[in-house]
Amino acid sequence: MNRIEVKDLNVYFGDAHILKNINTEIPKNTVTALIGPSGCGKSTFLRTINRMNDLIPSFRKEGDIILDEEDIYSPKYDVASLRKKVGMVFQKPNPFPKSIFENVAYGLKVHGIDDKDFLHQQVEESLKAAALWGEVEDKLDNSAMSLSGGQQQRLCIARTIANNPEVILMDEPCSALDPISTTKIEDLIHKLKNDYTIIIVTHNMQQATRVSKYTSFFLNGEIIESNLTDKLFIEPKVKKTEEYITGRFG
Amino acid sequence: MNRIEVKDLNVYFGDAHILKNINTEIPKNTVTALIGPSGCGKSTFLRTINRMNDLIPSFRKEGDIILDEEDIYSPKYDVASLRKKVGMVFQKPNPFPKSIFENVAYGLKVHGIDDKDFLHQQVEESLKAAALWGEVEDKLDNSAMSLSGGQQQRLCIARTIANNPEVILMDEPCSALDPISTTKIEDLIHKLKNDYTIIIVTHNMQQATRVSKYTSFFLNGEIIESNLTDKLFIEPKVKKTEEYITGRFG
Amino acid sequence: NSGSSATINVVGSTSVQPVAEKLSETYKASHPDVKINVQGGGSGVGIKSVAEGTSDIGTSSKSLKADEKKGLTEYTLGQDGIVVAINTKNAASDLTKDQLKDIFSGKITNWKEIGGSDASINLITREEGSGTLDAFEKLVMGDDKIKSSAIVQSSTEAVKQSVKQDPNAIGFVSFAAMSDDVKAIKVGGVSPSEETIADGTYELQRPFLFLVKGEAKGEVKAFIDWVMGTEGSKILADEKIIKAKK
Amino acid sequence: MNINKIIPPKIAQKIMNGLFIASGLLTILILILVLGYVLVKGLPVVNLEFLLADPIDSGRAGGIFPMIISSIYVTAIAGIIATPLGIGAAIYIVEYANANRAVRLIRFGAEILASIPSIVYGLFGLAFFVVFLQFNWSVLSGGLILAIMALPTIFQVSEVTLSSIPSSYREGSYGLGASKWQTIYRVVVPAAIPGIVTGIILGMTRAISEAAAVMFSVGSALQTPISIFDPGRPLPLHLYTLATEGISLDNAYGTAAVLVIIVLVITIGTNLIVDRYQRKMTGG
Amino acid sequence: MQKNNFTEFLIEKGLFLTAIFSIIMILIIILFILIEGFPAIQEYGFLNFIFGMNWAPSEGEFGVFPMIIGSICVTLLSLLMAVPLSLLCAIFMAEVAPNNVKKFLKPTIETLSGIPSVVYGFFGLIVLVPIMRETFGGTGFSMFTASLILTVMVLPTIISISQDALKAVPNEYREASLGLGATSWQTIKNIIFPAALPGIITAIILGMGRAIGETLAVIMVAGNVALVPNSIFSPLRTLTSNIALEIGYATGIHHNALFGTAIVLFLIIIILLLVANYMQHKYKIDAGSGYL
Ligand SMILES: Nc1ncnc2c1ncn2[C@@H]1O[C@H](COP(=O)(O)OP(=O)(O)OP(=O)(O)O)[C@@H](O)[C@H]1O
């Protein structure tokens, strides 16, 4: 079953045509990887799915994005509940200028949970899942801004999963992480994929093959090829895809 | 010959002891890689070398850092000229809210160069070296803030090398880059290493082996092992190093 | 700077200011080499600045107290009437000085007691020290005080507007600034006019003064002589500043 | 957070949106009412002659040309002095000062300056600039007073804006070997321009509309000031005299309308420029 | 290099001079006010002056207590109305309004602060006072009327500055919060507003300064009765009005007493600012000192 269907999507920032005629489907309870060279539109695509681009004044789109049979851009669609349902880990870690604890608890509090014990338990679990607990358990009250780059990135992952989304958009979640932390985040993704739909942007081909079932290859704002990850990497149909994944590109 | 010597360096942020008894040397005209798990103090170490941590009020250090036989923390050392000499690519891309051109030309302008043709030529060369030219040559006047994550990262690399530093500190310069761009940046590093001293933080072991001559392994604020990269990766002396580079850590 | 240059600074009363400006405008036409700056501030500022020597001529819209007079020469431009004004819808029209006193001291509080409709009287007075208030207090209130809850307005126009807006208000304004959007009350049967002010039958009036430190000299003297002469008097008359008959 | 349980977030959002829009509309209503009042009452007397002629008969007739020039003079003097002082002080506090007590003292000083009644400024100006420094009644004395009045607004708004500039910009610049001052004027100040301009606009609108503070120092002269040592009569003061002494309410409103239009043109113009600048810088 | 450092040194010292300029001005102004005002307080007695209920210069009575109450009441009442309205409006402009509304609204609101106080005074006197009289009875000159006028006068200051402070909050925070499914109101309340708080408090302090210092407009609508008001519909006199009303005529001890009023006003301003600063300190959020 498809969780998300994208139909004839075109995205513009002002005059620049960023995404061109995107047609694709994201199946339920699987991991889909997006790959492609820097600047090809992967982040823009993710940000269109949870309507984050609405914040950019010059943003304009054509076409539809259907989530669970509903058009998420229809005027009566509730954007806040969309974003609760579709969580996102941003490319640049963006913790709030609050304590570590408050960062992770934020989503829950916003959705009306104020039971202290429950919050603490959720925060701990999420931080453990994001492989950060050990490093911060003694300083949950410290400002999240004083964490290292990789720690901030894991904090943002913890913050997103603490919020229990159904779909998770991850924009290069492991870019600032060492191999061990990366493995732990990949384990997390494996665990989550049974109940969640995950879209992950990655520049790491190995990572794509390790975590995803499907992969889409973006180039210059277009989807050049989409397929089962195994197939796409072993026998790509399009020449460009082959060139890209073998590193002979450009 | 050693370009940089670090003697008994201890760094604190407030009460937290971040770097512990660091003693190391960075040889001239080579690439030194720093590896280690997230949060172990790599960025802090880099930022101590160009005195960027001076901006953080709670920062405090003991020990000395000697660059070209001079103590860079001595009161009469000129910090601005230190930072001109020791360029830095930050972990999180931090372009100025200015045009792409102005971002790259910034360092030159600051150092008194205002010949238009020369600036243009330098900007073009730097952007080409950072593998960004093709994507931005038509929009040099656009704001750098509207670039994609990877484009911003390459812009920051271009900005740093345009400034002609003698020592370059790179904090995960390829974290947001696709394999092709990464290759190009690595080529750049190879080209630069003949005349420049480079310290690069990376989480990518393959990258460390590809670009660096020496590698230091950081853990919990200490340097556990420093060696020629080949030796360190093939026959690490310390157990922890082995565990880390084989991914069996923690 | 007094006397040394051909600039004359005239500083003080804001009520005298328009007249002084008119005078200087006309004077300059015939004396192009003389510059006259007319600056407001209030009578107190006028008295103070001329005494301190920062201005050449101080202006005042009230007679000076004995201690203020020291060392100053007074030139009376003329008299300004004080008109007791009420709303045009108000039926009252003629009041005695005693009635006025009772009204402003708070003994009479309703218009029906003095020929108006059944409504309480809203008093509008001027600020402490104002030349207008000074004259009104001296001539009407005697030893009584104006009720402390009376609304205070700080200028002729503000009093006029307050009376114009409120059918139950009563206030007093300068005759020179009177217009028919408010109604002038007869005091003791005499309505304010140039004649009644000039011959003193309309009793509510105050002087407009020019003040000079010591004796007027040079350009200042020339200007004051001109003002007190026929040409100046004509302008003063146009501005409804009335020369007392005696 | 308890409120969440009583009022679901979506309802809260609706209520707050209602409040936002209501207050926006209320503000617009106030705007229309006040600006409309001034313009409707004042515009009928405004014509070319009113703008370009000297006043006749203390302003009962004629125009307000000398007042426009006086206003330009005092406001320009105020701007030229207050802007660098205010921005300079803000830069010092945000970028250089680290002695905490001195900083707090300076901030506190600016806050006090911002709260001093204009009438006290007026008296102070008379005593200090006119009498003590011997600047006499002149547009210079008036302009200096207005400069002191506008200073705290420019200072405080700039200070807040400068301190909200992300430190990553500063680091980027320092990292390239830029000196402190280069970093400040090439990166930090440009990024703070929108806020600084708001401060300048608010400071200048306050200066251009002030009557009480210049009442005792600018001279009230009806002729056009040529040099800064000439007396003048800025628009608000003219308006004040016309209105309060019952000289001509119509011309008072006309003067107010001219002043409002001048301010409107300046604020709209500046905002457009700043808006375009900001969009260029951030790519919004 | 040497020369460069010297320039930097000069710039720093120059900026330092600009920074202490306001302190110097304050000191000069305070000195001036003290010199002029002290004789009255000395002669009349400090406590008599502050707590005296009767202001009658012609009889040598100089009690400013009713004016102290008047100033505080009018300032607080106007802030009570202006702060919520301005903050809501600032949020409306920064976060809610469509782009073209914003573009039109900001400069026009700033224009409001360019309208001279006299105009506000006349507007109040001619338009507002009659409405008040017909609605609430009495003379129409009252604390409430004055506060309404002041509210309108401080709106532009508070709105413009807070709106800029809100807009300066990095977009990343907004995105992070919205990305977690927070409604825009929750984002504003929990993230944007706290991050913009220092700017907002500055806005309020500047607005307060304008309210407490405003003279000409208040004089025309407050009634200026030197009695302690017993309801918000009573007329009252503020300290600033007291100075402005009488300074033009005052000589001798009366003149000194008016400067004494200014001294009292100063003390009140200082107390109010200390309270505001304490609150700013108390609610300041710790943004941490991170760098990444
Ligand atoms: N400003 C600060 N105040 C307090 N602690 C800090 C501050 N900056 C960093 N730290 C702590 O110092 C430690 C080292 O941080 P650093 O940024 O050097 O790590 P790193 O090795 O670069 O990690 P990463 O690979 O995640 O970037 C971390 O535990 C971090 O939480």
Ligand SMILES: Nc1ncnc2c1ncn2[C@@H]1O[C@H](COP(=O)(O)OP(=O)(O)OP(=O)(O)O)[C@@H](O)[C@H]1O
């Ligand atoms: N706000 C904006 N205004 C104009 N152009 C933009 C804006 N944001 C992104 N772009 C452009 O859109 C293109 C796609 O950007 P996007 O961020 O989606 O790339 P990406 O695939 O995520 O790249 P990366 O791997 O480097 O993050 C880029 O060329 C970028 O310059």
Ligand SMILES: [Mg+2]
């Ligand atoms: Mg991206």
Ligand SMILES: [Mg+2]
């Ligand atoms: Mg780091």
Ligand SMILES: O=P([O-])([O-])[O-]
């Ligand atoms: O300004 P006055 O004429 O009222 O003193």
